[in-house]
Amino acid sequence: MATSLAWFSIWPIARTAMLLVFRRKLFWLLFAVAMLSFIFTFGAIYLLATLKQELPQMARFITSMLKDLDGSGTTYLNFMKLQGTVMMILLAFAGSVLAGNDHSRGGFMFYMSRRISLVYYALGKLLAIGLLVLLITTIPALVLFFEYGLLGDMAEYFRENFQIVFGIIGYGLLLSLSIGLLLLALVSWMPRPVPLVILWGGLFVFLPILSSVLAETLRDSEVNLEESSWRLLDLWNNLYIVGSKFFGVELPLFYGAIIVIFTVCLFSITAIFFRLRYLQHQS
Amino acid sequence: MTLEPSVSVSASPIVEVKNVSKWFGPLMALNGISLDINPGITGLVGPNGAGKTTLLRLLTGQSKPSIGGIRICENNAWSAKAKSHVGFCPYGDAAWDEMPGRKAVRVSAGLHGFKGDEARHRTETVLDIVGMADRAHRPIRTYSKGMRQRIKLGQALIHDPDLLVLDEPLNGIDPVGRDELNELFIRLAQDGKAVLISSHILNEMDQLADHIIFVCRGKLLASGSLETIRDLLDDYPLKVRVSCETPRRVASLLMELDSVKSVRIETSDDLFLEVQNPNRFYGEFAEFVLSKNVDIRGLKATDTSAEPIFDYLMERSSKPG
Numbered sequence: 001m002a003t004s005l006a007w008f009s010i011w012p013i014a015r016t017a018m019l020l021v022f023r024r025k026l027f028w029l030l031f032a033v034a035m036l037s038f039i040f041t042f043g044a045i046y047l048l049a050t051l052k053q054e055l056p057q058m059a060r061f062i063t064s065m066l067k068d069l070d071g072s073g074t075t076y077l078n079f080m081k082l083q084g085t086v087m088m089i090l091l092a093f094a095g096s097v098l099a100g101n102d103h104s105r106g107g108f109m110f111y112m113s114r115r116i117s118l119v120y121y122a123l124g125k126l127l128a129i130g131l132l133v134l135l136i137t138t139i140p141a142l143v144l145f146f147e148y149g150l151l152g153d154m155a156e157y158f159r160e161n162f163q164i165v166f167g168i169i170g171y172g173l174l175l176s177l178s179i180g181l182l183l184l185a186l187v188s189w190m191p192r193p194v195p196l197v198i199l200w201g202g203l204f205v206f207l208p209i210l211s212s213v214l215a216e217t218l219r220d221s222e223v224n225l226e227e228s229s230w231r232l233l234d235l236w237n238n239l240y241i242v243g244s245k246f247f248g249v250e251l252p253l254f255y256g257a258i259i260v261i262f263t264v265c266l267f268s269i270t271a272i273f274f275r276l277r278y279l280q281h282q283s
Numbered sequence: 284m285t286l287e288p289s290v291s292v293s294a295s296p297i298v299e300v301k302n303v304s305k306w307f308g309p310l311m312a313l314n315g316i317s318l319d320i321n322p323g324i325t326g327l328v329g330p331n332g333a334g335k336t337t338l339l340r341l342l343t344g345q346s347k348p349s350i351g352g353i354r355i356c357e358n359n360a361w362s363a364k365a366k367s368h369v370g371f372c373p374y375g376d377a378a379w380d381e382m383p384g385r386k387a388v389r390v391s392a393g394l395h396g397f398k399g400d401e402a403r404h405r406t407e408t409v410l411d412i413v414g415m416a417d418r419a420h421r422p423i424r425t426y427s428k429g430m431r432q433r434i435k436l437g438q439a440l441i442h443d444p445d446l447l448v449l450d451e452p453l454n455g456i457d458p459v460g461r462d463e464l465n466e467l468f469i470r471l472a473q474d475g476k477a478v479l480i481s482s483h484i485l486n487e488m489d490q491l492a493d494h495i496i497f498v499c500r501g502k503l504l505a506s507g508s509l510e511t512i513r514d515l516l517d518d519y520p521l522k523v524r525v526s527c528e529t530p531r532r533v534a535s536l537l538m539e540l541d542s543v544k545s546v547r548i549e550t551s552d553d554l555f556l557e558v559q560n561p562n563r564f565y566g567e568f569a570e571f572v573l574s575k576n577v578d579i580r581g582l583k584a585t586d587t588s589a590e591p592i593f594d595y596l597m598e599r600s601s602k603p604g
Contacts, residue, residue, distance in 0.1 A: 009393065019382060020382065065355075087565075109340075112344075113345055281307070
């Protein structure tokens with residue numbers, strides 16, 4: 001017999017959205033690109049671990065050159081940031097499949113005629129986006145963390161760095177939630193793929209460039225470039241700044257970044273709510 | 284249907300619509316509609332923009348009426364409980380072209396809270412009912428329009444609803460597929476379900492529906508059995524094509540019938556008649572054929588599309604008295 005809780009409908013909504021994305025060749029192409037950097041990092045960690053045993057001095061030399069592979073929180077933070085670049089491209093193209101087509105081709109009506117409300121629908125879509133983000137950023141980072149520990153001094157590494165796991169998960173959830181809300185809000189208002197890609201590109205390519213240019217040209221000579229408030233225009237950088245805190249690193253503009261991310265999330269929730277309400281009552 | 288019913292059917296109507304109006308800003312999409320829907324096939328007929336889709340949305344709990352109330356099996360239409368009694372088959376495809384039909388039906392099972400073996404069992408049962416069990420492994424993009432319609436029907440039937448709401452289900456379907464779907468609708472109605480079919484083509488409903496609801500410009504123009512509707516259309520001027528071998532002779536004889544207003548010889552085989560009272564005309568015409576011993580090859584009403592009939596009903600309803 002059917003369960004009486006509509007909460008259980010969230011998973012079928014998310015699974016359907018993900019299945020539709022998984023059936024696109026473009027997804028697998030971008031996923032392969034994302035996996036390239038993962039495989040490269042995985043191989044590099046393995047190589048370093050081997051060198052540590054065979055040629056310790058060489059390993060120390062290489063580690064001093066490649067600070068991003070020292071097994072600290074920064075290793076995973078930067079890896080996730082790199083993965084995030086591919087993830088952004090993927091989401092730009094997958095956004096329409098994940099939710100946009102529902103609005104342009106009747107899927108939304110299909111869902112709304114079932115025993116589910118707008119909230120469950122939005123949560124299902126958010127879960128789908130979030131899982132894609134986790135799949136590309138968080139899960140590979142966790143694999144690398146365990147690889148690093150297992151290939152080195154396992155007990156000591158895990159004991160000293162267990163908080164990194166929480167950092168990876170925390171940063172992953174931050175990315176999932178904020179990017180998920182933003183994408184769902186944009187897709188709700190702009191379901192067609194081309195305008196969505198343009199807008200997404202504007203947010204994550206044009207704004208960072210603009211913020212760099214403004215920070216460079218308008219900065220006070222006494223203020224460090226990284227501390228310029230114009231940097232807050234770069235949403236991706238804000239996520240990095242807040243994400244760093246999960247790994248115990250506090251970067252400049254931390255509170256500003258939190259305010260920006262919180263505002264974006266709040267704005268996205270409002271936009272999603274009003275748009276879905278409008279679509280529900282539209283004739 | 285062999286599925287365990289999710290609800291029990293009560294004695295009162297499955298759908299009760301009471302004085303429902305719906306506004307979208309300044310636009311009044313529905314104006315004071317009241318009707319009941321019982322088990323059997325009900326045709327919701329109206330021209331494009333009549334308010335059919337709005338009424339379907341209200342019935343399926345997708346939106347709330349501005350005024351009035353809708354009860355489905357004694358529950359408010361927008362409550363989750365009411366939705367568990369309703370299966371909706373929307374007009375458009377849900378953009379799941381890449382997904383196999385079986386999976387699409389399975390998703391619907393999940394959305395109704397069925398899991399594991401129960402979901403699998405229900406999926407296979409409804410695929411069997413809609414005749415898609417052997418083709419459900421293929422992606423939806425490879426399906427014909429009729430097959431897509433069957434999958435949507437399967438999705439709507441997954442929870443064994445009491446009310447099945449179908450938005451233009453026969454639109455774009457070829458005649459063979461149309462007959463097959465009609466048989467399916469009749470079977471479902473015989474199983475005790477209320478099947479509400481919207482259409483803008485009156486002819487589609489003629490042989491299918493037990494009950495017709497006419498809506499136009501947001502108003503309920505007429506509601507009742509086909510006979511009731513036919514009675515309303517007594518004075519409706521109908522155009523009829525008669526195919527025969529001797530049109531000149533037949534034309535002169537037909538002019539003697541009271542119900543025939545005018546006769547026009549169009550081709551060497553066809554006559555076009557304008558008749559004033561369709562019901563009386565068909566009776567007179569049957570007697571005419573038998574008594575005059577004329578060779579009639581065909582008789583077809585040429586303007587039974589919904590629009591002129593709605594115009595007629597609208598005009599009739601706006602007349603005082």
